[in-house]
Amino acid sequence: MPLVEDNKCDLVLYTNPWSRGQIVRWMLEETGVAYRQVVLNYGEQMKTPAYLAINPMGKVPTLVHEGKVVTECPAICAYLADTFPEAALAPPFYDRAAYYRWLFFAAGPLEAAIVNRLLKVEVDEDQQKMVGYGSYDKAVAVLADAVSSAPYLLGEQFTAADVYVGSHVIWGMQFESLPKRPEFERYAKRLMERPAFLAAKAIDDRLGEALKNAAQA
Incomplete structure (x- = not known):
């Protein structure tokens, strides 16, 4: 599974399981490359100065790769296809x-x-x-x-x-x-x-359930 917990991994997905971050996670799973995630709750966590410095829109998803920031789902999908050509997710x-x-x-x-x-x-x-x-x-x-x-x-x-x-x-x-x-x-x-779709969905389903349980605790 490409998702890792290694803080040194230089491919980072900022996301929420109930967001369009699901699209990017699916794309990441299709590439097969290792990535880590930073999960942000809606509201204050997406509006902190630290996150707004990365994505001034204060929304997810955001992809950070080797210090480069990419936002907007179609741009992220195209970027990942070009950056990892071995996955054959873009034509010549x-x-x-x-x-x-x-x-x-x-x-x-x-x-x-x-x-x-x-x-x-x-x-x-x-x-x-x-x-x-x-x-x-x-x-x-x-x-x-x-x-x-x-x-x-x-x-x-x-x-x-x-x-x-x-x-x-x-x-x-x-x-x-x-x-x-x-x-x-x-x-x-x-x-x-x-x-890859099934793997991505399973991750977001588990994550969504964990956030839901934490909110009810």
């Missing part, structure tokens, strides 16, 4: 068109469409040209087509794009911010059977 540089396309589609138009819908922000037909996603239904349809054309977004190769986009699909259906379309269900099932 000359063949990254679709890889970048879907990473940034999920980080931009798709997430904006989902968040606006959850916030009940209504975008009328005239306003659709002002938002990157056009309409929620359009963004969902594009995503469904992308995940149904092959086993993974880039065909037969699983990549960091699947970790990030797949997380949107898995948790989107879980929290009903995305519809349970057959295309999404097949794609999510395929991803959730991966050993």
Whole structure:
């Protein structure tokens, strides 16, 4: 298991088990490299001067590697894929068109469409040209087509794009911010059977239970 308790480990994940840190943990487990974790509770622990010096947003996840700070889940996923090429989680540089396309589609138009819908922000037909996603239904349809054309977004190769986009699909259906379309269900099932996904989920489940028990003690 890549997660270690060695304080000398120079790859550090700042996270909370009930956060998007789950995405980064999955990505770390896919790389197979050793990392350690710093678990922060919501509230004061994420707003201390020491943590704000690392991530001024006061949010998790944050990755620190050899003193370098990376925030934002798609950026962390891409960084890890590039930093540990032996894991084969990114295509060659000359063949990254679709890889970048879907990473940034999920980080931009798709997430904006989902968040606006959850916030009940209504975008009328005239306003659709002002938002990157056009309409929620359009963004969902594009995503469904992308995940149904092959086993993974880039065909037969699983990549960091699947970790990030797949997380949107898995948790989107879980929290009903995305519809349970057959295309999404097949794609999510395929991803959730991966050993790294299962390992990451087990860690966060145990961590979440421990935090819950500590709060009730």
